[in-house]
Amino acid sequence: xxxxxxxxxxxxxxxxxxxxxxxxxxxxxxxxxxxxxxxxxxxxxxxxxxxxxxxxxxxxxxxxxxxxxxxxxxxxxxxxxxxxxxxxxxxxxxxxxxxxxxxxxxxxxxxxxxxxxxxxxxxxxxxxxxxxxxxxxxxxxxxxxxxxxxxxxxxxxxxxxxxxxxxxxxxxxxxxxxxxxxxxxxxxxxxxxxxxxxxxxxxxxxxxxxxxxxxxxxxxxxxxxxxxxxxxxxxxxxxxxxxxxxxxxxxxxxxxxxxxxxxxxxxxxxxxxxxxxxxxxxxxxxxxxxxxxxxxxxxxxxxxxxxxxxxxxxxxxxxxxxxxxxxxxxxxxxxxxxxxxxxxxxxxxxxxxxxxxxxxxxxxxxxxxxxxxxxxxxxxxxxxxxxxxxxxxxxxxxxxxxxxxxxxxxxxxxxxxxxxxxxxxxxxxxxxxxxxxxxxxxxxxxxxxxxxxxxxxxxxxxxxxxxxxxxxxxxxxxxxxxxxxxxxxxxxxxxxxxxxxxxxxxxxxxxxxxxxxxxxxxxxxxxxxxxxxxxxxxxxxxxxxxxxxxxxxxxxxxxxxxxxxxxxxxxxxxxxxxxxxxxxxxxxxxxxxxxxxxxxxxxxxxxxxxxxxxxxxxxxxxxxxxxxxxxxxxxxxxxxxxxxxxxxxxxxxxxxxxxxxxxxxxxxxxxxxxxxxxxxxxxxxxxxxxxxxxxxxxxxxxxxxxxxxxxxx
Amino acid sequence: xxxxxxxxxxxxxxxxxxxxxxxxxxxxxxxxxxxxxxxxxxxxxxxxxxxxxxxxxxxxxxxxxxxxxxxxxxxxxxxxxxxxxxxxxxxxxxxxxxxx
Numbered sequence: 001x002x003x004x005x006x007x008x009x010x011x012x013x014x015x016x017x018x019x020x021x022x023x024x025x026x027x028x029x030x031x032x033x034x035x036x037x038x039x040x041x042x043x044x045x046x047x048x049x050x051x052x053x054x055x056x057x058x059x060x061x062x063x064x065x066x067x068x069x070x071x072x073x074x075x076x077x078x079x080x081x082x083x084x085x086x087x088x089x090x091x092x093x094x095x096x097x098x099x100x101x102x103x104x105x106x107x108x109x110x111x112x113x114x115x116x117x118x119x120x121x122x123x124x125x126x127x128x129x130x131x132x133x134x135x136x137x138x139x140x141x142x143x144x145x146x147x148x149x150x151x152x153x154x155x156x157x158x159x160x161x162x163x164x165x166x167x168x169x170x171x172x173x174x175x176x177x178x179x180x181x182x183x184x185x186x187x188x189x190x191x192x193x194x195x196x197x198x199x200x201x202x203x204x205x206x207x208x209x210x211x212x213x214x215x216x217x218x219x220x221x222x223x224x225x226x227x228x229x230x231x232x233x234x235x236x237x238x239x240x241x242x243x244x245x246x247x248x249x250x251x252x253x254x255x256x257x258x259x260x261x262x263x264x265x266x267x268x269x270x271x272x273x274x275x276x277x278x279x280x281x282x283x284x285x286x287x288x289x290x291x292x293x294x295x296x297x298x299x300x301x302x303x304x305x306x307x308x309x310x311x312x313x314x315x316x317x318x319x320x321x322x323x324x325x326x327x328x329x330x331x332x333x334x335x336x337x338x339x340x341x342x343x344x345x346x347x348x349x350x351x352x353x354x355x356x357x358x359x360x361x362x363x364x365x366x367x368x369x370x371x372x373x374x375x376x377x378x379x380x381x382x383x384x385x386x387x388x389x390x391x392x393x394x395x396x397x398x399x400x401x402x403x404x405x406x407x408x409x410x411x412x413x414x415x416x417x418x419x420x421x422x423x424x425x426x427x428x429x430x431x432x433x434x435x436x437x438x439x440x441x442x443x444x445x446x447x448x449x450x451x452x453x454x455x456x457x458x459x460x461x462x463x464x465x466x467x468x469x470x471x472x473x474x475x476x477x478x479x480x481x482x483x484x485x486x487x488x489x490x491x492x493x494x495x496x497x498x499x500x501x502x503x504x505x506x507x508x509x510x511x512x513x514x515x516x517x518x519x520x521x522x523x524x525x526x527x528x529x530x531x532x533x534x535x536x537x538x539x540x541x542x543x544x545x546x547x548x549x550x551x552x553x554x555x556x557x558x559x560x561x562x563x564x565x566x567x568x569x570x571x572x573x574x575x576x577x578x579x580x581x582x583x584x585x586x587x588x589x590x591x592x593x594x595x596x597x598x599x600x601x602x603x604x605x606x607x608x609x610x611x612x613x614x615x616x617x618x619x620x621x622x623x624x625x626x627x628x629x630x631x632x633x634x635x636x637x638x639x640x641x642x643x644x645x646x647x648x649x650x651x652x653x654x655x656x657x658x659x660x661x662x663x664x665x666x667x668x669x670x671x672x673x674x675x676x677x678x679x680x681x682x683x684x685x686x687x688x689x690x691x692x693x694x695x696x697x698x699x700x701x702x703x704x705x706x707x708x709x710x711x712x713x
Numbered sequence: 714x715x716x717x718x719x720x721x722x723x724x725x726x727x728x729x730x731x732x733x734x735x736x737x738x739x740x741x742x743x744x745x746x747x748x749x750x751x752x753x754x755x756x757x758x759x760x761x762x763x764x765x766x767x768x769x770x771x772x773x774x775x776x777x778x779x780x781x782x783x784x785x786x787x788x789x790x791x792x793x794x795x796x797x798x799x800x801x802x803x804x805x806x807x808x809x810x811x812x813x
Contacts, residue, residue, distance in 0.1 A: 689809025691744075695735050 013064040014072045016057055017091045020101060020147045023053040028140035035133040044116030047136035051112045051143050055105035061098045069095060069533040073153050073221065080156075084216055092153035092220060096534040099355065099527075100150035100287055103362050107279045108143050110505040114370050115139065115271040117501035121377050122269055126176055135175065135269065142168035146280055150287060154218040155208045158288070162204065162252065165281045170194045172272040173265045180267055189264035196261040200251015204288075207244035210237060224294040231298040242295050242302035245288065246309065253285030253339045255313045260604055262336055266328040270373030273328060278335045278369050279362040286339070286358050289346040293535045297349060304457070306347025311453075311460035311467075314340030316601070318470035322477070323586065323597035326408045327372050330478050334434065335365055337467055341449050344460050350452035351535045352520070352528045357445035359527075360433070360516045364442055367430040367509040374423045374498040374506065375416060375482060379407040382495035395490035405491060410481040411583055413492045417483040420495060422503045424483050426510040431479050433513045435472035436555040441516030443552065448520070451547045465554060472555040476562025477586075485571050720761035727754035741793050741803040745786075752782050 027050025035043050065071060071094030080087040115135065123129045145168055149161025174190030181188075208218065214230050214237040215223050231238050249255060254262035265277045276282070289296060289306060296303050314337045321333035338361050345354030383405050386392030406412060417424040433442035446468065453461040487493040497503070520527035522543030565585045573585055587594045596602075727750055734747025756775045763771025797803050 687812060689812030691805045691808065692736055692739075699732060699736065 011064050011068040011072060013060040014068075014074060014093050016060055017074055017093050017151065018076060020054050020057045020061075020105070020151060021144055023057065024050045024140045024144035024147065026050060028137045028144065031133055031140070032137050035137070038133070040120060040129075040132050041116070043133050043136050044112070044119075047140050048109060048112040048116065050140050051105055051109040054143060054147065055102070055109050058098060058101035058105050061093055062102060065093070065095055065098055069530075071095065071098075071534065075153075085212075087154060087156055087218060089157060090153040091151045093151075094534040095530050095532075096287075096290060096355070097150050099359070099531065101147065103359055104146045104150065104280045105143065107362050107366050107509075108139075108146075108275055110508055111271050111275045111279075111366060111370065112136070112139060114274075114373075114502050114505040115269075117499050118271055118370075118373055118377065119269065121380070125377075125380055126179060131175070135172075138168055138171050138175070139271075139275070142172070142276060142281070146284075149284055153220055155211065155220075155223075156218050158291075159201075159204060159208065162248075162284060163201065165276070165284065166194065166197050166201070166252070169197075169265065169276050169281055172276060173268040175268055175272065186267040189261075189267040193261040193265050196258050197251045200248045200258055203244045203247025203249075203251065207241045207248060210241045210244060213237075214241075220291065223292075227294045227298060235299070238295055239299045239302055242292070242299055243305065245292060245295075246302065246306050249285035249288060249306070249343065250309060251285075252288075253282050253343060254336050255285070255309050255340060255343055256316060259313060259317065259336050260607060263329055263332045263600070266326070266332050270328070270369055270376065273332070274366045274369035274373070277332070278365040282335065282339055283342065283358045283362070286342040286346055286354055289343070290351045290355055290535055293346070293349075293351050296347070297536060303347055303349060307344045307453075307457050307460050308347075310340045310342070310344030310347050311457075311463035312340070313337070314344060314467040315463045315470075316340075318467040318474070319597050320600045321474045322470055323584070323594050324474075325410050325583075326406075327375060327410050327413075327478065327482065328369070328408055330410075330474055331365070331368055331372055334368075334471065334474065337471060338365065338434070340467070341446065341464060344457075344464060345449040345452060348452055348456040348460065349536075350449065350456065352531050353445065353448040353452050355531060356520045356527050357449055359519060360441035360445040360513075363509055363512040363516045364430040364433040364440075367426055367506060367513055368434070370502070370506055370509065371423045371427040371430065374502055375413070375420065375427075375495075376407050377498055377502075378416065378420050378423070378495040379413060379489075379491050382493065383407060383491035385494040385496075386490040389494065392490045392494055395493070399489060405489075407491065410478065412489040413482045413487075414485045414489075415483070415487040416492060416495055420483075420497045422497060422506065426503075426506045427483070428479060429510045430513055431475040432559075435475050435559055436468055436551055437472075437559075438548070438552060439517060441513050441519075443548075444517035444520060444522075447543075447548050447551055450551050451544050454544075454547060465551070468551060469554045469558045472558030473562050476559040477566050480562055480566030480570070484567065488574070717761050717765040721758055724754045724758040724761065727751075727757065739804045739806050741796070741805050744805060745789055745793070748789075749782060749786070752778055 027047050030046055031038070031043055035046075038046070071092070073090055073092055075088050075090040077089050078087075079089045119132055119135050123132045123135075142165060145161050145164030147161070149158055149165060152158040152161060170190050170193060173193050174187050177184075177187040177190065180186035211223065212218060214234055215226055217223065217226075227238070247258075250258045262277060262282065266273055268277070296306070317333045317336035317340060321330050321337060324330045324333060338357070342354045342357050342361070345351075345357060383396075386396055429440065433440035436443045436446045438444075450461060450464055450468070453464055487495075518524075518526075569585050573582060582588045584594070587598075590597075599605075731747045731750035731752075731754060734750065735744050738744055738747065756778055759771040759775050759778075763769065763775075793803055796808060800807060
């Protein structure tokens, strides 16, 4: 279709926007109700088509937006009407929300297709093929909730989606809830994600309520219109709203100090890590700040806080990623770090740069996770194949990795580039993209953020630049450890490429990763012009050759350094005798610093000591059952629970039961009954059963009435 | 010509006889006959007044009462027969199952 034809199309597609929720809902209902009889292929096809149809709807919205870039609000129903609160369920179609819709449904569809192949193996490795259907039901539910989040036209409907994706995240992290450490490791990871997110949600809700106090509305449109007036009247209100919102962002987008849930969330199946914990859900916080840009531009303090949080997180998470050995953990910390870039960008006011990085990151990080999933399954298959091969069996015995083999540990990999060619190539493309080497997508978006930060917030610029160096380094390290050198385990030796259903989405994402930068090339600025209709431009990005040169050389140097360290040097190191061997060349170079990075700065342990343990102790103190014999270690005098709560409650119950209920309420009812009964005992004598008696009564009655009539009148 | 008060007096005497019969006698058939006596006392009063006031409506009423009395006899005698079949007696005092 020619551009002129496209632009001739009016806003008629806007009315189709509810379908973006209806399709995933239909997909999940079909699979949930009838899926029992379907084959795995049918289930996967239904779920993928649901996501694909949502993508088609999003594309139609985009087509209509080309001619009507101002967008439209489509109200559906009134939702909550109470006093001044007048909430409706409406769809906001504008360039920002449609951009998110396209990313979510587009990347989501590719991941759905990939999952058809991935989950086929995964459910068999974990020994429960029955969960195949459940996985796709959850995935469609996630797409639906994410669509509610991005398409809402007010903060409360957005919160419904916000919580909905949190629920899906919980369900999918704990997908193998009976697996993991001690059989409950995954369930604990899911719970952690949920609880940490509650803290963020508290911030979101506080922001929404404060907003209602000062704006008397939750609608995006009205808030944007009234923002300057409210800021003039009550500047601290805007500051409070934006800072509370920042707390929500740190929860959902895994920023300092609430990032701890995301690495643990890697317990979920890999497509989940790609879709929810890399490409879409975790970017909701970035979307929220971009959506609330009208508020943020009014308070520079809040902007600085957001940018600082983002910059610190980007650097902090990158240091941890350098020293991880789990292939997915590296990517998890990398995600946190990249989210830090986006948050820093939107915090500084470079909203389009942040959104641009969100889009390109969705491409290359989804690609990284999916190819990591392909690697993991390749190694798992290899392990399985080695067990059935006489030579492989011997090798397995020699390295002593029988049943406790970890297919995600990069130390067990190596040399996979010949055995998994497609995966190797797409992984390398994504790694170069995230390292910021031109002309791949990651370079353009990262460059735009760096350029903006240099002008808007130099402190953050240095953090981000250092993070960029570390990013390139840990990606290079990962590539070298996974794909180059010799195989370091029998499993890696027997690994083989994943089926076409998994590699095809990888190739599609690789193409997007290569060409994604076209969206907002310096000079054309397609994305900036597109988003301009919805959000304030903030900082107009300009291409500066010096900034790009520095960023690129930093990335290339880091990649080179990784190649130096993890190439030959690593090989030689592994040839040393067991006692002198170090598992990572960096460990011998950095010494204790590496240990700090490897142990994630002990943040989890810190939180455990200062928050979780005291909290549990307090809970035990308050709830400790003094007289219960189920857990004798908790049996001790418990004043608050036993004396204050239990005894107090008993006394109150006693008072209510004996004095008030028996003495007062029952007495009324009983006396009424007794009175009626006593009256009945007397009155029943009249009913003698003698007809003549009745006749006499009638006769006397007539005499009385007639006598009365005669004598009185 | 005999004055109306004579007829009315006779009617009253008949009514009292009937009423006392209903109240005192125990034989259901006698009670029944007493009820008829009361109805006919009323009839007598009606025709006496009809003639005295030279109005036809009193006489019309008598026909209605006779028709109702005939129907009542049919139902009442059937009831007495049915009671006799179950109780082997038509003493009204023995029919007191509904005593409170």
